[in-house]
Amino acid sequence: MLYVFQVLNGIGIGMIYFLISIGLTLIFGIMNFVNFAHGAFYLLGAYLGYQVALSTGSFTLALITAPLALAAIGWLSERYFLSRLYDIPHTYQILVTLGLSLVIQELVISIWGPVGTTVAIPEALRGVIFIGGFPYPKYRIFVVLFAGILALLVWFLLERTRYGALLRAGSESTQMVSMLGIDIYRLFSATFALGALLAGIAGVLSAPLRGTDPFMSGEALAIGFVVVVIGGLGRFEGALVGSILVGVVQSVMSSVWSEGANIMIYVAMGLVILLRPRGLFGRA
Amino acid sequence: MLTRRKLLVTSAAAAVSAPAIVRSAMSAEASIKICNFYALSGSTSSTGKTQFDGVRLGLEKLSKDYAMNVEQVTVDSEGNPGRLLPKIINELQNGTRLFAGGSLSSESLAIMPEIQKAGGVYVAATGADEITGKNCNRGTFRWLVSTYSAVQQTIAPLIEQFPNAKRWYTITPKYVFGEALLTNVTDLLKKKGLEHVGNSYHSFSESEFSGYLTNAVSTKPDVLVFLNYGSQSSKALRQAIEFGLKDRMKIVLVWSGGLEQYEEVGADLLSGVYLGCQYDHQIDTPVNKEIVAFYQSKLGKPPTYSHIAGYVDNYLILEAAKRCGSSDPAAIIKTLEGMKYEGPTGAEEVRAGDHQCLKDYYLLKGKEKSKMKSGYDFVDIVSHGRSFQPVEETGCKMT
């Protein structure tokens, strides 16, 4: 029963990871741009959400405004800055976005201080329900449902809308798409903004769980990349399955080999790269 | 010799410190120079700023109390012993012999031999047992207590208070400090005939504790003991409460960070949780009341443990200097050994055998939010006392 519960808990963890990694996989898979600042979007989302919740007392408002702010930041930074970097080698994209991540982190510390903060779980979502004798927080169920709905929306966006078709086409060949008369760069800005928005939502949602902490961007980035690699670049199913897998591994490991929970994620990533480099769902 | 570097660092320190305490090396005689270091930048810099404020304000008060001219030199360890050591060696070459501080135990352990080699004095602000244990040396002293005392003064009183609590589960960070805490806990539980129903190790950067908490729940413990600290302990605590564990078992965090951690976590989460701490601003001793009043006047809020650590570390140096009438490090070391003084926790003493200060450790309990008398009144002191292993058992062989 313990292990069943651990798996369920893992799915819960995985849904947050999904929100982080779906943005990264879209940006990486479709725009071929390595964004090491993605974790910083997560960080900003958490802190902006914290600030809004603190100032207005409303978590709902935080959940709406912070991600929108992140979308705006994502759009602007892509449009006026990051787009100049598409042609440079991946290596330097990593370095530039690493620098950006550092800048954002230090800004956050300058504004909110080096010690973390707590964001209260909204009243309505407090408390636990019992699954097989194990308590499970209502808030985490909310997160799973919310992320699930978002997953559906994103899937719909990708599979059933023109924008999604363009994105998928763009991931195969940006040249083709632009030759068909589509402003591929507008497409990219929108995608980047979407990725930032989703990361921001992940940040706001996870703040009540883990609190905010100026150094949380590194961990989010690591998880994001691990999931993207395991699931396959630019693949929605990959991000979903990959994140749930990572979450489950983490959760089950804590009963099997507790101190190894963290490192197993990297081992899993390493194995996937070596054995099935395109990931579970990636195209050849 | 006034090198460009020394001037730069001193004037840099002057730029950030209150003008009152920093005098340049050229001014009044009978000047005593103390170098304080902590992690100001880098990813471990969460307590650095508070320590820095604690020292800055503390020296403001201390230099007035002692009517001494204190030249304060600040060094940023960057949370990295490798970056710290050359800076400390630099200070040693500049003639600095009196040191205090540290944000990470590895920083202290790295510089201790170097300072002793130069015949200097170092008062450590970090918690690894080895500092006054296996790695002890004649130049190093420490105010805060280590894992043995912390565990004895948090777990033992709880055992006494809750005789029906037979099942104990621990959550431990998998590194040396965590292991030390765990060993002390398991020894104590075995001695008292209680059941250690399980332990979950977690890695240094872990932030997802749901798996470990679930594991804990499956063993049906009476008490859940957190042996981690800092932001990890805050996260673990948050998640434990989120899982409703507070209603099912007692929760105790053995090595808490004091007021700044309470502020970070918040009263809602903290109420009913047991915490162990080196210090609390409510301690009822004349010395503490005076210190708290001072910091309160400067900060607008009570001091936290990190502030006080900075204060006391420098106080020890200055008090010893006053008693022996000189700033010569060898004389200060001799004076410090066995020195009895009135500290924040009452009558305290620097044990000669391992240079560890004998002071109280506190068991606190989070208050109900409605019972808080002020925005900083998070905890009640449940018990306090001092427990120390005899010097022979600490592994310290003082040469």
Added chain:
Amino acid sequence: MIMFGKIARDPVSWASLVFTTVLPFLIASVVQATEVLIFSTVTLACNLLLGYTGFLSFAQSAFLGVGAYACGYLLVHSGSGFLVSMVLATLAAAAAGALVGLLATQKRGIYGVMLTLALSQMFYFIAYAASDITGGDNGMSGIVRPDIVLFGAKLLRTDNATAFYCLSGVFFILVCVLLRLLLASPFGAVLVAIRENEERAIAIGYNTRLFKTLAFVISAAITGAAGALYAMFLSFAPLSNIDIAMSEKIVIMTVLGGSNSFFGPVLGATAYVLLSNVLSVVWQRWLLLLGIILILIAGFLRGGIWSIVVWLWDAATNMRSRRNQKNLAATQEGRQLI
């Protein structure tokens, strides 16, 4: 002998000698100059992979740590001398380099980078888990600097800071010379070819994986030797040597100085050490400035500090027209620019 002649004519090798001699006077602290030299060798090794082979490695801290721990362990527990400890530490790091290289070069591009990151995390994990050997989060203490003894004759007492600086200086110059020779050799040319167009290199018939792995081994060996020296310098081997922040730092230093030149990384290491010493006390958030500089350099000024220095030098001595002609000739010949 030909090699000797090549080196004697190589301006960069002489530059390293000049640099080593002048540095302590510029920084006014022998101890910090030693720190600069040690990190300079580390960044040079990193650039062998980054600048010359085009492979961004986040595993450099693993090699630094392995070298430091290996050397430290030998010095503390087996009373080996200087030479034995250095050599064994270098070999240990080279072995780590082979492991990382073999695994990381399996995949190209971003996946290779991700692998180095994952492997780096694994080394870190092992380091703090095996706390009985490494001291875990406390670090390895009690490392005593050995004197340099050859055939029973004491050559050098290293516990003097100046003596140790000279030792580090010799090490630095040796590394520079070795790398210069390596890069001027066919091996070096293949590395550059791999960087420029790996498909073509494969098409010509080179086993690019082998070359990349060898580059890893060499880079790791140098970094490990630097790690050993570092452990002796600090008399301590902290866990921070092997964590991901150290890898990031190394990469940042390399890029800062200029990853498309030989000597750039040295400037990067120097600048970083100096900046952090001076700035961190005045402005705790100085990393913000570093982040901005990193963005500018990595994004728009790949030549880094070195290119700025060269530009200033050219402007000052009006050599630009002459340099342009020389550069043009060099590019046409496909040689690496200084």
